[in-house]
Amino acid sequence: MASTQRPILCQKITAMLQGKSFSIGDRLPGERRLAEMFKTSRNTVREALCNLESMGYLEIREKSGCYLKNKEGCISWEMLRKRKSIEASRQLVETLYLVVPGLVRTETLRLSPADITELETATSRLGEAIVNFDLSMISRVYISFFRSLAEVSNNGYLILLLKELELAAKNLEHAGTGLSEVQIDSLFAYHVELFNALKTGQPEQAEKLAKYCLQTFSQMVLPDS
Amino acid sequence: MASTQRPILCQKITAMLQGKSFSIGDRLPGERRLAEMFKTSRNTVREALCNLESMGYLEIREKSGCYLKNKEGCISWEMLRKRKSIEASRQLVETLYLVVPGLVRTETLRLSPADITELETATSRLGEAIVNFDLSMISRVYISFFRSLAEVSNNGYLILLLKELELAAKNLEHAGTGLSEVQIDSLFAYHVELFNALKTGQPEQAEKLAKYCLQTFSQMVLPDS
Structure with missing residues (x-):
């Protein structure tokens, strides 16, 4: 069952990404760091990052990390x-x-x-x-x-x-x-x-x-x- | 249940459309005429035309008829x-x-x-x-x-x-x-x-x-x- 904190965390992360300190292509802080920043578990962070990937904000590269792809979020075939x-x-x-x-x-x-x-x-x-x-x-x-x-x-x-x-x-x-x-x-x-x-x-x-x-x-x- | 003649009729119609006598935008013969041409029922013709619309060959305009859209057939979102x-x-x-x-x-x-x-x-x-x-x-x-x-x-x-x-x-x-x-x-x-x-x-x-x-x-x- 998905965490109930996930949608709220998604909103917080997108708000952060839409700020001036992030540009397209930037690498996001790691899961552990994000969990500390938003006072939540790494599992919740991981779920939220998957959501944001599906919504077109991020690209998750296995064994490398998450990268900002689109500040508005979009998703295409x-x-x-x-x-x-x-x-x-x-x-x-x-x-x-x-x-x-x-x-x-x-x-x-x-x-x-x-x-x-x-x-x-x-x-x-x-x-x-x-x-x-x-x-x-x-x-x-x-x-x-x-x-x-x-x-x-x-x-x-x-x-x-x-x-x-x-x-x-x-x-x-x-x-x-x-x-x-x-x-x-x-x-x-x-x-x-x-x-x-x-x-x-x-x-x-x-x-x-x-x-x-x-x-x-x-x-x-x-x-x- | 769909007619077993339908796929064969689809092939015959596309072969006809790919010939030189049809250009993009041309109106196809009516259902009755197609049924006579291919010696089949109007129901089978109607089913085949629906198939060909889905496959991107035709455009069906209600109350007007069928128009050739694409000789290769394609389909896109x-x-x-x-x-x-x-x-x-x-x-x-x-x-x-x-x-x-x-x-x-x-x-x-x-x-x-x-x-x-x-x-x-x-x-x-x-x-x-x-x-x-x-x-x-x-x-x-x-x-x-x-x-x-x-x-x-x-x-x-x-x-x-x-x-x-x-x-x-x-x-x-x-x-x-x-x-x-x-x-x-x-x-x-x-x-x-x-x-x-x-x-x-x-x-x-x-x-x-x-x-x-x-x-x-x-x-x-x-x-x-």
């Missing part, structure tokens, strides 16, 4: 595509969790033979990426499968959202268990089962398998999940 | 913001259905007192829009409530997605029941109940109310829903 933090990976996975199971459920019964062929191709591309043992490529190909589904849905918002996630996946920092044999086997096995559920028109089964797939994916790219 | 068709409204509502209930469920227990205040302000803005009897404003304010929730989630993708939906809502064509007294009363009543469930930290209740809210919203803006 362009910016999201370039992020490289674990926090960015977490948001990507969270968004997939929110969108994919419902998308799978609603599209299962709308698939034409041509759509099935398209999804079959996407599934074999995933197989190739797995053989090449390339985690960044696996992530992209994996998301592109669901982008193909979004294209079936004919919903412009979902098509573009999945496309953005696919572009962002290129830069993912992977901090999860990575590519152990077991992970790969279960990711691909669930994925093939998902494809079969889609092909044979079983919406509930497809939705359930999509959730399993996402869990395995999440374990690969995120720590402690 | 910018383009989605400017659409005015009932199909665009349908996609907007569908996306809200897919994203909002889950967002409400996960954020309920993460709300700080400052977040609650922000959502309370958004709720009273909705009340004002209702008093002004302005359907376009109601749609925008309504979506902005969920954008505020996305900001709590600190998830850049969801923040921007909801922002895009909010921008698109400005242009919504409303073809639903519109603003009858009963509609307005139930929209606002459900919304206040949703706010209370969020405030008192009841995730399941909040998720259920969010679905009711969306149903009422959908009836206002879409035909036959």
Whole structure:
């Protein structure tokens, strides 16, 4: 659960950054120093900095620190595509969790033979990426499968959202268990089962398998999940 | 269920449009003529044209016809913001259905007192829009409530997605029941109940109310829903 002090701390930090002593590109004081300055915990500081990154004020460079990016704060798709933090990976996975199971459920019964062929191709591309043992490529190909589904849905918002996630996946920092044999086997096995559920028109089964797939994916790219 | 001929028809139409006899801005033959040309039903033609609009090839102008927009087909957030068709409204509502209930469920227990205040302000803005009897404003304010929730989630993708939906809502064509007294009363009543469930930290209740809210919203803006 997020700290209740977080939004207030965000306001205090942005007020500080908007003052004359900070210029774009400046490095912020470290977490420990900020916690002292604002009489709060380092955890609260870390949460607030993540918020401010999402709002476009800061850039968090892993192992380096936080840098002032924009005094007004803004956020654009362009910016999201370039992020490289674990926090960015977490948001990507969270968004997939929110969108994919419902998308799978609603599209299962709308698939034409041509759509099935398209999804079959996407599934074999995933197989190739797995053989090449390339985690960044696996992530992209994996998301592109669901982008193909979004294209079936004919919903412009979902098509573009999945496309953005696919572009962002290129830069993912992977901090999860990575590519152990077991992970790969279960990711691909669930994925093939998902494809079969889609092909044979079983919406509930497809939705359930999509959730399993996402869990395995999440374990690969995120720590402690 | 979508016609299985649709994807094939889409390919045939794009092949036709990419030929030399069509230039950007040209009006396509009418639905009846296209159905004759490709030996298919008008329903299939209509579905295919909707697909091609989403893919950026066409612009559908209600009561006027379809116009060639881009021979390569592309789709951008910018383009989605400017659409005015009932199909665009349908996609907007569908996306809200897919994203909002889950967002409400996960954020309920993460709300700080400052977040609650922000959502309370958004709720009273909705009340004002209702008093002004302005359907376009109601749609925008309504979506902005969920954008505020996305900001709590600190998830850049969801923040921007909801922002895009909010921008698109400005242009919504409303073809639903519109603003009858009963509609307005139930929209606002459900919304206040949703706010209370969020405030008192009841995730399941909040998720259920969010679905009711969306149903009422959908009836206002879409035909036959």
